[in-house]
Structures are given as structure tokens and as C-alpha cells.
Amino acid sequence: MLLEAKNISYRYQNGPWILKDVTLSVGEGERVGLVGPSGYGKSTLSKILAGYIKPAAGEVLLDGKELPAEGYSPIQLIYQHPEKAINPLWRMKDILHEGWVPDQCTLNAMGIEQGWLERWPAELSGGEMQRFCIARVLGPQTRFLIADEMSTMLDVITQAQIWELMIRIVEERCMGLIVVTHNEALAQKVCTRIISLPELNKL
Amino acid sequence: MSNTICQTIKKSTFFWQFNLRTRTLAAIAGAFVILTAIAAAGILIDPASYAPQFQQKNLAPSLTHPFGTDWMGRDMFIRTVKGLSTSLWIGLLAATVSSVIAVIMGVAAATMGRRTDSFILWLVDLIQGIPHLILLMLISFVLGKGMFGVWMGVALTHWPILARVIRAEVLAVRNSQYVLAARKLGSSRWKIAVKHIMPHVVPQYIVGLILLFPHAILHEASITFLGFGLLPREPAVGIILSESMRYLTAGMWWLTVLPGASLLMMVLLFDQIGENLRTLMNPSSAQE
Numbered sequence: 264m265l266l267e268a269k270n271i272s273y274r275y276q277n278g279p280w281i282l283k284d285v286t287l288s289v290g291e292g293e294r295v296g297l298v299g300p301s302g303y304g305k306s307t308l309s310k311i312l313a314g315y316i317k318p319a320a321g322e323v324l325l326d327g328k329e330l331p332a333e334g335y336s337p338i339q340l341i342y343q344h345p346e347k348a349i350n351p352l353w354r355m356k357d358i359l360h361e362g363w364v365p366d367q368c369t370l371n372a373m374g375i376e377q378g379w380l381e382r383w384p385a386e387l388s389g390g391e392m393q394r395f396c397i398a399r400v401l402g403p404q405t406r407f408l409i410a411d412e413m414s415t416m417l418d419v420i421t422q423a424q425i426w427e428l429m430i431r432i433v434e435e436r437c438m439g440l441i442v443v444t445h446n447e448a449l450a451q452k453v454c455t456r457i458i459s460l461p462e463l464n465k466l
Numbered sequence: 467m468s469n470t471i472c473q474t475i476k477k478s479t480f481f482w483q484f485n486l487r488t489r490t491l492a493a494i495a496g497a498f499v500i501l502t503a504i505a506a507a508g509i510l511i512d513p514a515s516y517a518p519q520f521q522q523k524n525l526a527p528s529l530t531h532p533f534g535t536d537w538m539g540r541d542m543f544i545r546t547v548k549g550l551s552t553s554l555w556i557g558l559l560a561a562t563v564s565s566v567i568a569v570i571m572g573v574a575a576a577t578m579g580r581r582t583d584s585f586i587l588w589l590v591d592l593i594q595g596i597p598h599l600i601l602l603m604l605i606s607f608v609l610g611k612g613m614f615g616v617w618m619g620v621a622l623t624h625w626p627i628l629a630r631v632i633r634a635e636v637l638a639v640r641n642s643q644y645v646l647a648a649r650k651l652g653s654s655r656w657k658i659a660v661k662h663i664m665p666h667v668v669p670q671y672i673v674g675l676i677l678l679f680p681h682a683i684l685h686e687a688s689i690t691f692l693g694f695g696l697l698p699r700e701p702a703v704g705i706i707l708s709e710s711m712r713y714l715t716a717g718m719w720w721l722t723v724l725p726g727a728s729l730l731m732m733v734l735l736f737d738q739i740g741e742n743l744r745t746l747m748n749p750s751s752a753q754e
């Protein structure tokens with residue numbers, strides 16, 4: 264499978280252009296680092312790639328076709344702020360099971376403890392919530408994962424653990440992974456290829 | 467030393483919070499019981515018990531007649547309870563209808579596109595721009611005064627504030643990151659509406675509805691007092707007050723002061739329930 268972004272341009276309402284003519288492609292089994300200074304538009308591009316927002320110009324294609332508008336999306340985004348990505352009125356168990364029911368193996372690998380499932384989001388730390396956000400998007404239909412500053416919330420040891428696990432899952436299932444980060448060192452460690460957004464952007 | 471002090475403080479704040487929660491629940495329950503009693507009493511009271519009895523005119527408050535009697539010898543306590551009950555039922559009906567209008571308008575504004583949104587916001591501004599009482603008198607007058615005119619008037623003028631609250635809440639949840647993520651996880655529109663949006667809107671709705679009651683009741687009483695509301699033959703606090711005003715100068719203070727104070731008490735009870743419920747439902751205090 265191939266995820267392509269062709270000539271993407273974007274700006275918020277009538278603000279300045281943030282992305283201009285950005286073109287990139289990611290194949291399955293690839294781990295691509297998307298780096299750039301903060302505030303440059305990395306998160307905006309991630310949202311466009313994942314189909315959360317429509318670009319002002321250009322298109323996002325999966326195997327040459329447009330993304331499906333309904334149903335479980337083959338491209339999943341892991342958001343920077345886990346506390347905003349989960350409904351504060353839901354139990355963790357329901358949050359985890361919204362798209363698919365992860366097997367015990369995935370939960371163990373993510374370090375999700377059984378006791379956390381019955382808790383409310385307010386009773387978990389940001390790092391613990393982020394593990395749920397990762398586990399819930401690893402469904403069998405997921406082909407591409409976009410991790411937007413996914414590990415900024417985590418301590419160094421957990422970061423290492425989670426990246427190791429992500430790499431294993433992505434390799435096992437031959438998924439594509441886009442690692443969005445302002446931290447080049449992290450990208451060097453995790454990825455097979457690095458793209459610098461400022462070099463792509465024709466602003 | 468400082469450790470013990472710290473622990474005592476912790477302990478006492480814990481008890482304070484515990485008491486706050488219990489007290490809040492007790493206040494809600496107490497107010498609810500009194501209001502139910504008033505509502506029921508109005509239906510159960512035999513009209514003969516406040517019929518004119520000319521041998522006991524103009525009595526000051528006493529044990530047999532706690533609110534005294536009027537110029538026709540009617541027992542003012544029973545008349546007041548009956549009047550409060552009428553106000554209560556009209557308030558319930560009007561506030562409920564009003565809150566349903568608010569939900570429909572709020573949800574429509576948030577979900578049916580820019581045009582519907584600006585039209586509803588314009589309507590909200592329009593209604594909020596005209597003084598309630600004037601609009602109420604107008605609607606009540608057009609609909610032929612009486613019971614129907616009053617509750618329709620109150621219902622049609624009181625929805626804007628709640629509609630705004632509901633619109634804002636629906637918009638915020640609909641555009642939240644977790645609803646966007648839910649779509650990508652394959653949740654249907656229906657599931658998102660019921661499981662994500664409703665749990666946020668329902669508590670707002672309940673508190674809003676209860677805080678609508680006192681408004682509805684006071685506005686019913688005031689337009690009735692001004693002669694644009696219920697008809698003189700209907701037992702209502704507004705009628706009692708406007709009839710009794712003339713007797714105030716004759717020294718019969720109990721005819722106005724006691725029914726007026728009772729009306730105020732009833733309104734404050736509703737406010738109590740609403741404010742206490744808001745405290746209970748506030749997510750930051752509910753965690754404690």
C-alpha cells in the first residue's frame with residue numbers, strides 16, 4: 264500500500280499559508296520521520312494526512328484512491344495531547360474498545376494494567392492515557408500510523424519501551440509509520456527515512 | 467510538628483468536603499419535598515376550605531388562621547397554598563416546554579449549518595433584546611390571556627439562555643479531538659450523538675431546566691399581578707397580591723406580605739435545587 268500527499272496547500276480560515284505544494288509518499292513497511300521546528304505546520308499536515316481536515320488544494324491518496332469518509336479508517340492518528348483525544352465522561356475500557364477490542368497481548372505490550380480499565384480518564388496520568396490512545400488505533404484494518412509528538416508526554420524509559428513496541432508491531436504487520444517530531448535525534452533512532460518539512464514546503 | 471498540623475488540615479478539609487456533598491444532597495431533597503407538598507396540596511385542597519365566611523372577616527394572623535383572613539373571611543393560608551400550587555404547575559409546564567424549545571433550537575443551531583445557526587442566534591438576540599415582561603404581556607394578550615396565554619407566553623420567552631448554553635456545548639463536543647477520533651475509529655453519527663454528545667448536554671439541560679422554574683413562576687405572578695395574566699376567578703398569587711394591595715393602607719399587612727413572602731420562598735427553593743445540582747454536577751467538585 265502507498266500513502267501519497269500530492270501538492271497539499273493549507274491555511275486556517277484567512278490566516279497566512281502554512282503549507283504550500285507539499286508532496287510526499289510513504290510506502291508500507293516504511294518508518295518515515297517528519298521533522299521541522301515547532302509551529303511549522305507538522306501537526307496540520309498530520310491532520311490532513313489522516314483525513315481530519317481537508318486541504319485547501321491538493322489531495323491525499325491511499326493506493327491511488329481517496330480516503331473513505333465513513334467507517335474505520337486505515338490511516339490512524341495518535342494525537343499530541345491524549346487528554347484531549349479521549350472523552351472525559353467515558354471509562355477507559357470503553358475508550359479502548361471504541362474501534363476494536365485489543366487482545367491481551369497488545370495490552371501487555373503497551374503496559375496497560377488490568378486495573379486501569381475501570382478507571383476514569385481523570386484518574387490516569389498523561390503517559391498512561393497515551394498508551395490507551397495508541398492501543399485503540401492498532402486495529403487489524405490499520406495500514407498507516409501517524410504519531411504526532413506521541414512520546415513528548417512520556418518519561419525516557421517509557422518512551423524507549425513504547426517506541427520499541429511500535430517498531431515491532433509496525434514491522435510484524437507491515438504497516439507504514441510516520442513519526443512527526445521536532446526532535447531529530449528521536450527520528451534518527453526510530454526511522455528508516457527522514458523528511459524535513461521545511462525542505463518540502465514551497466512557501 | 468508541622469506534619470501534624472498538615473494532617474489535621476487535610477482531615478478537616480476531607481470532612482468539609484464530605485459535609486458539603488451530604489449537605490448539598492440534603493438541601494436538594496428538602497427543597498424537593500416542600501415543593502412536592504405544595505404542588506399536591508393545591509390539587510387536594512377542598513375549595514370549601516377557602517370559601518367566604520362572613521362571620522370571620524379581616525382577622526389578623528393567629529393559630530387557627532396562620533396568614534389571617536381577608537375582607538370576605540377567606541382563610542389566607544389555604545388561598546396562598548392554592549395560589550402557589552397554581553403558579554407551580556404553570557411554572558413546571560412553561561419551563562418544560564421552554565426547555566424543549568431550547569434543546570431543539572440549540573441542537574439545530576449547532577448541527578444544521580451556518581444559515582440555521584445565524585438565524586437562531588438572531589432570534590435569540592431579538593428575544594433577549596426585548597424586556598421579558600413586555601413580550602410576555604404581548605403574547606399573553608394575543609393568545610387571549612388566561613392560563614393558556616400565560617404559559618405559552620412564558621414558554622416562548624424563556625428558552626434563549628438555555629438554547630445558547632446547549633448550542634455552545636454541542637459545538638464544543640462535536641469539534642473536540644475525541645469526536646474526530648471516534649469518526650476515524652468507525653463510530654457512526656448516531657453513536658457519536660448518543661454516546662459522546664448527549665452525556666455532556668444532559669446535565670446542562672437538567673440544571674438549566676430547574677433554573678428556569680423560578681423565572682417562569684415569577685413572571686407568571688408578575689403579569690397576573692399587572693392584569694395581563696390569569697383571570698381573577700383563578701386562584702393565583704398574582705391575583706391575591708393585586709386584590710390585597712388596596713387593603714395595605716387599611717393596616718391589613720398580612721394580606722400582601724405573607725403571600726408575597728411565600729412566593730419568594732418558593733422561588734428561592736427552586737434556585738437552591740438548581741445551584742446545588744450545579745455544584746454536584748461540576749466535574750471538578752464531583753471527583754471529590
Ligand SMILES: Nc1ncnc2c1ncn2[C@@H]1O[C@H](COP(=O)(O)OP(=O)(O)O)[C@@H](O)[C@H]1O
Pocket residue numbers: 275278281299300301302303304305306307308
Ligand atoms: N486551529 C487553528 N487555527 C488557526 N491557526 C492554527 C490552528 N492550529 C494551528 N495553527 C497555526 O498553524 C501553525 C502550525 O501549527 P502546527 O501544525 O500545530 O505546528 P507544529 O505541529 O509543527 O508545531 C502555527 O503557527 C499555529 O499557530
Ligand SMILES: [Mg+2]
Pocket residue numbers: 302305306307343411412
Ligand atoms: Mg504539533
